[in-house]
Amino acid sequence: MNTASTAPQTQHxxxxxxxxxxxxxxxxxxxxxxxxxxxxIVERQSPEYVLGRIRAGVLEQVTMDLLDExxxxxxxxxxxxxxxxxxxxxxxxxxxxxxxxxxxxxxxMVYGQTEVTRDxxxxxxxxxxxxxxxxxDVAIHDFDTASPKVTYTxxxxxHTISCDFIAGCDGFxxxxxxxxxxxxxxxxxxxxxxxxxxxxxxxPPVHHELIYANSPRGFALCSQRSHTRSxxxxxxxxTDKVEQWSDDAFWAELRLRLDPQxxxxxxxxxxxxxxIAPLRSFVTEPMRFGSLFLAGDAAHIVPPTGAKGLNLAxxxxxYLCSAFTEFYKDHSRTGVDHYSERCLRRVWRASRFSWWFTxxxxxxxxxxEIGQKLQExxxxxxxxxxxxxxxxxxxxxxxxxxxxx
Ligand code: FAS
Ligand code: PHB
Numbered sequence: 001m002n003t004a005s006t007a008p009q010t011q012h013x014x015x016x017x018x019x020x021x022x023x024x025x026x027x028x029x030x031x032x033x034x035x036x037x038x039x040x041i042v043e044r045q046s047p048e049y050v051l052g053r054i055r056a057g058v059l060e061q062v063t064m065d066l067l068d069e070x071x072x073x074x075x076x077x078x079x080x081x082x083x084x085x086x087x088x089x090x091x092x093x094x095x096x097x098x099x100x101x102x103x104x105x106x107x108x109m110v111y112g113q114t115e116v117t118r119d120x121x122x123x124x125x126x127x128x129x130x131x132x133x134x135x136x137d138v139a140i141h142d143f144d145t146a147s148p149k150v151t152y153t154x155x156x157x158x159h160t161i162s163c164d165f166i167a168g169c170d171g172f173x174x175x176x177x178x179x180x181x182x183x184x185x186x187x188x189x190x191x192x193x194x195x196x197x198x199x200x201x202x203x204p205p206v207h208h209e210l211i212y213a214n215s216p217r218g219f220a221l222c223s224q225r226s227h228t229r230s231x232x233x234x235x236x237x238x239t240d241k242v243e244q245w246s247d248d249a250f251w252a253e254l255r256l257r258l259d260p261q262x263x264x265x266x267x268x269x270x271x272x273x274x275x276i277a278p279l280r281s282f283v284t285e286p287m288r289f290g291s292l293f294l295a296g297d298a299a300h301i302v303p304p305t306g307a308k309g310l311n312l313a314x315x316x317x318x319y320l321c322s323a324f325t326e327f328y329k330d331h332s333r334t335g336v337d338h339y340s341e342r343c344l345r346r347v348w349r350a351s352r353f354s355w356w357f358t359x360x361x362x363x364x365x366x367x368x369e370i371g372q373k374l375q376e377x378x379x380x381x382x383x384x385x386x387x388x389x390x391x392x393x394x395x396x397x398x399x400x401x402x403x404x405x
Contacts, residue, residue, distance in 0.1 A: 009151065009158040012130075014040045016324055017150045017163040019138060019176055021050060021131060023113060024296030024313040025169035026120035030070040031321040033127055037328055040161055041131040042138055042152055044170075047121055054200055054273045056113040057223050057231055058083075058210075058307035060398030063314040064109050072119040079226065080111035086396070088383060089213040090376055092259050095383040096209075102393035110210075112225045113310050132159075140166050140179050143292035164291065164327075165336075167320060171297040172282070180289050190355070192279040192303060194218070194362060197236045199250050200273040205230045206258070206266045212305075212361055214379060215257035216372055219305075219362040222254075222262070230267075233304075235362050240276060247271050279303040281355050283347055286340035287316070293339060295320050300347050305361060306354035311398055316343050318401075346401070353395040 016032060018025045021043035032039045043050065059067075059076070067073040084100035084107045100107055124131055135152040142148050143166055150161040168176025177185070205224035213220040218235035225231055234253055236245075251268040258266065282301040287294045296313030319342050323335030360378060364371055382388035 009160040012040060012159060012161045014038045014130075014161060014163050015328065016040075016165045016167055017042065017148075017161045018167045018169055019140065019150060020044075020168070020170035020174060020296075020298070021047075021121075021133065022169065022171060022296065022313075023117055023120065023310055024298070024317055025167070026117065026124055027066065027070060027314060028167055028169060028295065028317045028321060029129065029131070030072065030120055030123055030127075031066070031317065032324060033129060034070065035321060035325040035329070037321075037324055039129070039167075040163075041124070041129075042135045042150060042161070043131065043133045044135060044138060046134050051114055051117060051121070054112070054114060054198065054231075054275065056304070056307065056310035057110055057225065058311075059109040059111055059116070060311040060314075061106060061108075062318070062398055062401060063311050066314050066318055067116065067119070070120070070123065072116075072123045075115065075119055076109060076111045079115070080109045081224065081226070083108050083110055083209050086210040086212060087207065088379060089211055089215075089259055089262075090379045094211065094259055094262070097383075097389055097392055097396070099393045099397050102390045103397050106397040108307075108397055110224060112231075115225075116310070135159075138170075138175055140168075140176055140292065143179075144290040146291060148291040165324060166292045168292055168294040168298045169296055169317075172301050174298050176292060177284060177294055177298050180292070184289055186285045188281075188283045188285070190281040192281075192358060192362070193238060193365060194235050195238055195240065195276045195278045196221075196233045196304065197240065197242065197245055197250070197276050198274065199232050199247070199271045200225070201230050201232075201269045201271055202228060203230050203267040203269040204228055206262050211258070211262060212357075213257050214361045214375055216363065217253070217257050220254055220257035221305075222258070236276060238278065242274055242276050245274065247274075250274070277304070279305075279358065281351055283344070283351055285344060287343050288336070288340045293320055293323075293336075295343075299343070300351065302351050302354035303358040304354075305358040306350065306396065308350040308354050308398075312347055312350050315346050315401065319343055345404075346399070349395075349399055349403070357392075357395075
C-alpha cells in the first residue's frame with residue numbers, strides 16, 4: 001500500500017480517524033466520544049452540502065436506541081412520527097401490514113436522515129471535537145500496519161493524522177474501500193434496471209402511514225417527514241433525467257399509480273427537492289482490512305425499498321464502537337477481529353429482504369405481463385397469510401441484533 005507524502009505537513013494524532021461525516025461517521029464519532037475514545041472526523045464536503053442530500057426516512061428501533069445512547073434522540077422523539085404499520089397497494093386496493101401486532105409491539109420512526117445528521121452535527125459541534133469539513137485529497141496510508149495514517153489538504157495546507165484505526169465511513173463513492181488492494185476484497189453487486197425519482201414537498205401526506213404501491217405503470221412510494229412535509233418516489237427508467245420531470249408530470253404520474261381514494265386525497269404542491277437515485281445491491285467482503293474498518297454505505301448498498309440503508313449503517317457503527325471500546329478499555333481484540341463477520345450476517349439478511357421487496361414491488365421490463373401477474377399473486381398470498389405478513393413485518397421493523405444466535 002502507498003505510504004504518506006514526505007512534504008512538510010501539520011501532524012495530528014488520535015486513536016480513531018473517521019473518514020466521512022455522514023450518519024455513519026457522525027454517529028461513530030459521538031458514540032466513541034461517549035466511550036472516552038478519541039476520534040477526528042475528516043469530511044470532503046461542507047456541512048451544508050451533507051445536509052442538502054435528501055435520503056432515508058424510516059428508523060428501526062435499533063437505530064433509535066443508538067441515537068438515544070449517543071445523546072441525540074431528543075428531537076427525534078419530539079418531532080418524529082411513530083408508525084405501527086404501512087399499506088401495500090396492488091390491483092387498485094390497499095392492504096395494511098400491522099407491524100405492531102405482527103412483531104409483538106415493535107414499530108418504526110419516520111424521521112428524515114437530514115434531521116438525524118443535523119442532530120449529530122450539532123452534538124459534535126457542542127463537544128468541540130475536531131471535525132474537518134471541506135478536506136480535499138483525502139488519502140489513507142499504511143492500514144496494513146498498526147500505525148495507519150490519513151492525509152488531507154485543507155485551505156491549501158497539508159495535514160497528516162496518525163492513528164491506531166481508520167473508520168471508512170465515506171459512502172459508496174469514498175476513498176477508503178477504493179484504497180483496498182483488489183486481491184484483498186470481494187465485491188458482490190446487482191444493479192436494478194430502474195431508478196427512484198424522489199420529490200420532497202411542503203404538502204400534507206396523502207395518508208397517515210406509508211403506502212408502497214405495485215402498479216403496472218411502476219412502483220410508487222408515499223412517505224413523509226412531518227404532518228406538513230411529504231416525500232414521494234416513482235420508479236423511472238435509468239435513462240430518465242430529473243430535468244425531464246416537471247412537478248405537474250410527477251403528480252400526474254403518481255396519481256395514476258395510486259388507488260382512487262389516495263389519488264383524490266393527494267395534495268400537490270411545488271417540489272423543494274427532486275432527484276433520481278439509482279438502485280443497487282452491493283456488499284463488500286470482508287469489511288475490515290488490517291487497521292481499516294468499513295461501515296455503512298462504504299461497505300454495502302441496499303435498494304431503498306426496505307428502508308434499510310441508514311439502519312444497516314447504524315448497526316455497523318454499533319459493532320464498530322463496541323469493538324474499539326473493548327480494544328482500548330479491556331485490551332481485547334475480540335471485537336475488532338470479529339467485526340466483519342458480525343456485520344455481514346446482518347448486512348446479508350437486510351440485503352436479502354431489500355432485494356426481495358424490490359423484486360416484488362417494481363416493474364421489470366424483461367419479465368413481461370406474466371411478471372406482473374406473478375407479483376400480484378404473491379402480494380395476494382402475503383396479505384392473506386398470517387405467516388406471510390409476519391415475515392414482511394419482522395424484516396421491515398428490523399431483525400433483532402442477536403437474531404439466529
Ligand atoms: P453517506 O454516503 O451518507 O456519507 C458518506 C460521507 O462521506 C459523505 O458525507 C461524503 O461526502 C463523505 N466522503 C465521501 N468521500 C470522501 C472522501 N474521500 N473523504 C472524506 N469524506 C468523504 N436509505 C434508506 O434507508 N432510505 C432511503 O430512502 C434512502 N435513499 C437514498 C438515496 C440516495 C441518493 C443515496 C445515495 C442513499 C440513500 N439511502 C437511503 C441510503 C442512505 O440513507 C445511506 O444508507 C446513508 O446515507 C449511509 O450513511 P453513510 O454510511 O454515512 O454514507
Ligand atoms: C423515505 O421516506 O425517504 C423512505 C421511506 C421508506 C423507504 C424508502 C424511503 O423504504
